[in-house]
Ligand SMILES: Cc1cc2nc3c(=O)[nH]c(=O)nc-3n(C[C@H](O)[C@H](O)[C@H](O)COP(=O)(O)OP(=O)(O)OC[C@H]3O[C@@H](n4cnc5c(N)ncnc54)[C@H](O)[C@@H]3O)c2cc1C
């Protein structure tokens with residue numbers, strides 16, 4: 001078997017699979033390297049519905065969504081190597097531990113689609129005992145959905161991220177009692193629909209501006225102390241209360257898994273800079289899905305994979321090299337980041353971004369050197385949901401700014 | 406019938422266990438937890454101190470310096486990492502530094518010098534330049550305290566020592582030159598001489614032995630663990646105070662960084678971390694260093710120092726015959742452990758040539774197998790090798806300490822369940838019977854509706 005390819009996709013989740021599909025459709029010789037034993041990534045453990053409305057125009061569960069993509073991968077005869085954990089990227093060379101044995105692959109273009117990991121108790125500096133029963137919501141999701149085991153029977157959830165909300169419902173359906181969801185911020189970063197369907201419908205108390213101050217239980221969690229926080233997010237200790245429980249689940253954020261890239265490119269900041277082709281500053285390296293930025297929906301991660309995969313295929317055959325000048329995209333203070341951050345503006349493209357807070361009846365405006373080149377009216381913009389706006393081909397002649405007005 | 410029965414599988418108990426087996430004795434180690442190294446020996450700074458800190462003439466000074474000398478050879482024999490990286494005490498009070506240097510010399514510490522400005526800043530690029538002088542101790546080093554404890558106990562077991570876990574002593578009878586020790590799960594162990602090396606548990610065993618009970622004090626120390634990085638390349642202490650050696654920054658033997666420990670007197674043994682303690686660390690560290698990579702924090706932990714007076718207590722019990730009391734082994738107990746073992750062997754009259762030991766193999770495998778722990782790149786076969794290693798560890802944390810699965814930045818997010826599955830499979834138990842660390846600390850519970 002030759003190990004030379006046009007496009008190698010690292011990670012076979014929804015984003016990676018779609019990247020592989022689009023690259024193949026562009027005529028590239030494609031390979032997927034996946035460290036698990038199957039394709040699908042995180043979708044395999046998301047057995048609830050709510051996927052696919054955008055991409056397949058029907059409501060699917062995670063595994064169903066993954067299966068649709070997988071069928072396409074199979075139909076296009078795209079090969080995958082399983083148990084292949086990529087440890088290094090150098091130029092066109094990819095080093096992977098395949099079932100623990102080191103192997104090398106070569107590819108003209110590479111798409112990184114390694115997903116995200118969950119923020120841990122250590123990272124939020126959770127104080128107290130460190131017994132069994134403190135897990136990230138995704139780990140608890142895997143326990144119940146893969147193995148039928150409960151992470152606890154009396155559960156407190158810290159953080160109201162989507163996985164936490166989904167798990168509040170899931171644990172309730174499995175017979176556990178979800179006592180409370182505590183959210184340190186004054187609002188949730190979760191999707192509106194998840195709050196309605198997973199929390200409100202099950203009458204689970206969700207307390208904003210509250211956090212856990214201390215976990216008790218040397219062997220296993222016996223309870224948590226929690227308190228209201230002030231405007232600087234510091235707990236007001238006089239409001240501290242005790243809640244008996246045997247499990248604390250954390251849904252306090254996802255972190256793009258991009259260590260592979262940070263090893264090649266030492267000076268990447270918090271955010272990886274890409275152009276509208278999801279091309280990084282290392283020209284043959286493309287990135288998409290949760291490893292670039294956190295997507296609320298697998299559909300979005302997949303859509304981004306399509307862009308990265310198609311572009312990688314074009315790059316591999318030399319069709320992406322002469323892009324001409326790239327311009328920066330800056331944004332107003334109401335926005336926390338955009339993807340992409342640079343554009344060449346060769347064709348039409350979408351700018352994705354997140355707002356820092358919620359807005360009602362506002363306009364999203366893109367300007368190029370002061371001139372409005374795209375705008376869109378929105379009834380509601382929430383900080384929890386990713387926003388997007390399309391810019392038509394031929395409009396970009398200089399740096400862009402995005403704002404909410 | 407054993408010649409010696411040791412209570413407590415911390416680094417002190419394990420070092421004595423190992424030494425006694427090496428000297429040809431028949432020994433049993435009784436540990437109440439499910440593995441060795443679950444007490445102070447898993448939660449400390451992992452430093453092999455040079456020995457300038459302890460008051461001259463104390464057991465601490467003597468055993469520290471001797472212990473330090475023994476480390477190279479011991480770790481080589483045990484097949485574990487030991488790095489002689491050196492340590493610095495930084496501060497602008499040159500008088501105090503000179504005092505430390507003089508005390509070190511009196512204690513017999515070699516390789517001490519005072520360094521200043523450029524030379525210091527070159528060794529510690531992130532040190533604030535307000536700090537201009539430091540005592541440099543060349544012989545200080547780094548070791549993984551739990552790996553040392555595990556390796557000492559493993560080697561002893563491979564060579565005929567017996568280690569019993571989950572052994573909660575309920576009753577001890579004395580009969581005709583022998584102790585009969587009963588556990589709550591009805592195991593009985595007989596021995597001629599007993600050694601109480603239970604750290605914080607000293608009085609529980611002393612009471613059952615009708616030996617001398619002692620006044621014990623507890624002082625908690627909290628830490629931050631950072632992901633692997635090169636923030637400091639050697640241990641950097643501030644000047645010591647009454648409360649101890651101060652909040653330091655050090656690499657670990659595996660390349661992570663530790664920031665800590667705090668020093669807080671507490672009434673009961675309690676290893677919980679606190680918001681106050683953790684803030685304290687950030688404050689002290691930022692006062693000393695620039696560019697502190699707080700974004701690399703992956704975990705917090707705390708350990709409890711157990712003290713009994715100012716010095717170590719290592720002596721024959723005055724009330725009960727054939728009982729050796731070991732108490733108040735706080736810092737530099739890790740460093741001193743090999744020397745404590747020598748001293749106790751001498752006390753009980755175990756002398757002569759060490760026998761030829763079968764060396765431990767560690768957990769290395771030819772083929773790693775699928776990567777289970779992504780952050781630390783630990784393969785399935787390495788985990789299996791640890792599960793089936795001499796002490797037969799059965800907890801998730803036991804595996805973590807042996808092969809580092811779950812020690813990286815995702816803290817077991819990816820691998821926890823897989824490690825549990827491998828343990829359950831190898832031990833022939835149910836998934837919900839796998840404990841994180843302690844009895845009663847199951848990772849998962851049964852009862853899912855579609856289980
Ligand atoms: C724990 C968790 C739970 C979620 N739950 C929900 C939910 O309930 N509902 C919802 O709408 N959204 C959920 N999401 C979000 C949504 O599923 C994601 O947006 C989407 O799955 C992201 O797709 P992806 O392809 O970028 O990443 P992933 O689906 O994470 O796929 C990444 C793939 O890369 C592989 N990989 C990683 N590193 C390497 C490497 N070095 N070498 C080889 N392969 C590698 C992984 O094994 C994985 O298969 C969840 C996300 C997470 C992290």
Ligand SMILES: Cc1cc2nc3c(=O)[nH]c(=O)nc-3n(C[C@H](O)[C@H](O)[C@H](O)COP(=O)(O)OP(=O)(O)OC[C@H]3O[C@@H](n4cnc5c(N)ncnc54)[C@H](O)[C@@H]3O)c2cc1C
Pocket residue numbers: 412413414415416417418419435436437438441442443444445446447448449450451452453454572573574602603604605606607609610625626627666708709710711734735736737738739740741
């Ligand atoms: C914060 C901190 C930092 C430190 N830093 C350093 C350092 O950098 N360098 C250094 O040299 N030293 C250091 N020390 C000191 C060092 O960690 C200790 O001296 C050493 O670990 C003590 O070992 P031990 O075997 O006596 O105790 P432990 O490790 O506590 O072992 C006692 C064992 O006895 C068991 N036990 C208790 N009761 C019973 C019972 N009834 N029956 C059976 N078993 C029982 C416990 O489960 C435990 O395993 C530090 C200590 C702390 C707390």
